[in-house]
Amino acid sequence: MKALVIYDLTGHIWNIIYGADSEPEGLLSMWVDIPEGSILNSIDVTDPRNHKPIFSHQEPSDIKKLQEDMADIKSQINPSLDAENCTLEEAIEYQISQFGKESTAAIYAGQDIETSKGTFHFRYTDYDQKNLKTLYDFVKETALPLPYHADKVDTEMWDPMDIIKIYFSNEEYKTYHTTYCNLLNNICRECTSKEEVLAMSYGMELPEDKKSVLMSIMLQAQDFYRDLYKVREAAVLAAQ
Numbered sequence: 001m002k003a004l005v006i007y008d009l010t011g012h013i014w015n016i017i018y019g020a021d022s023e024p025e026g027l028l029s030m031w032v033d034i035p036e037g038s039i040l041n042s043i044d045v046t047d048p049r050n051h052k053p054i055f056s057h058q059e060p061s062d063i064k065k066l067q068e069d070m071a072d073i074k075s076q077i078n079p080s081l082d083a084e085n086c087t088l089e090e091a092i093e094y095q096i097s098q099f100g101k102e103s104t105a106a107i108y109a110g111q112d113i114e115t116s117k118g119t120f121h122f123r124y125t126d127y128d129q130k131n132l133k134t135l136y137d138f139v140k141e142t143a144l145p146l147p148y149h150a151d152k153v154d155t156e157m158w159d160p161m162d163i164i165k166i167y168f169s170n171e172e173y174k175t176y177h178t179t180y181c182n183l184l185n186n187i188c189r190e191c192t193s194k195e196e197v198l199a200m201s202y203g204m205e206l207p208e209d210k211k212s213v214l215m216s217i218m219l220q221a222q223d224f225y226r227d228l229y230k231v232r233e234a235a236v237l238a239a240q
Contacts (some may be wrong), residue, residue, distance in 0.1 A: 002033045003040075004147070005053070011043040014138050015131065017147055020155045024147050083198060091194035096185050102202035103181035110151065113169045115162045120150030124170040136167040140232070143239035160236045168225040175221045176214075183210045 004020040006029045007013045023029050032053045034040050044052040081094040110123035122128070135146050139160045146163055149155040158166075183206060191197045206214060 002031055005030055005032045005040065005043065006147070007043045007045075007051075009045060011045045011051075011054075013040065013042060014134055015147070016040065017149075017155055019149075020147060024145070024157060026144055027146075083194075086194060088191070088194045088197065091197040092188050092191065095188050095197050095200055099181050099184050099188070099202050103177045106177050106202075107174050110170060111173050113166055115165065116159050117156075117162070120153060122166055122170060123151050124174065129170075129174075132163070132167045132170065135163050139163050139236070143236040161233055164229060164232050164236075168229055172218075172221050172225050176218055179214055179217050180206075183214060186210075 004017045004023065005013055006015040006017070006024065006027055008028060023031075028043075028051075030043070030051060030053075032040060034053075035055070038055040040053055041056050042054045044054050081090065083091075086094070108123060108125045110121060110128070112119050112121050124132075132148075135148060138144075138146060143160050145157045145159055147155050148158045148163065148166075181202075184200070184202065184204075187207070187210060188197055188200055191200075205211070
């Protein structure tokens with residue numbers, strides 16, 4: 001599987017992009033064919049004229065074990081509940097597990113974000129979170145445009161401030177859902193009957209006391225990311 005790899009002078013890999021059709025200017029990059037079952041660890045830069053990818057390989061037994069582990073995890077995260085015969089504690093445990101899955105799904109689904117190129121949708125899966133954090137760190141160091149892509153859009157070069165805005169916006173969105181889910185879990189634990197518990201749903205309106213907590217947290221988060229955005233903007237302008 002061929003990918004565009006962006007790395008630095010130490011050989012540390014900053015980003016791996018699949019489906020790219022051009023190389024970025026001003027950055028170290030190379031096209032690498034990643035064999036199935038292999039992991040790209042770093043780039044050997046000891047020879048300035050001939051940089052080489054360094055791979056590690058996963059043994060078949062490791063892959064089989066991983067598949068077995070995933071099957072176990074799947075059975076754990078998709079529990080069933082006998083609503084008529086369950087106990088209050090079982091109902092609470094079930095609902096909290098469901099809230100967690102729905103919160104994660106909402107975060108992964110991402111949101112529409114306005115950028116200098118227009119408004120696009122950006123998913124925020126675990127991979128996206130790690131990828132954007134890497135790009136954000138790189139922007140802090142270089143203030144250079146970087147390759148990225150919106151949901152179902154080709155990879156292209158993005159302005160440093162767009163990268164920062166996409167990252168901050170999705171981190172704020174993640175804060176909302178994790179905070180909301182935590183409050184929902186606590187409400188669930190306070191229920192005194194399984195009927196109360198099973199009547200709850202992700203997305204329901206919170207009681208006033210919990211709602212005020214959510215609003216307070218989000219106002220602080222918005223202030224934090226707004227102020228930090230201004231700091232990063234000043235740093236990028238100074239570096240350009």
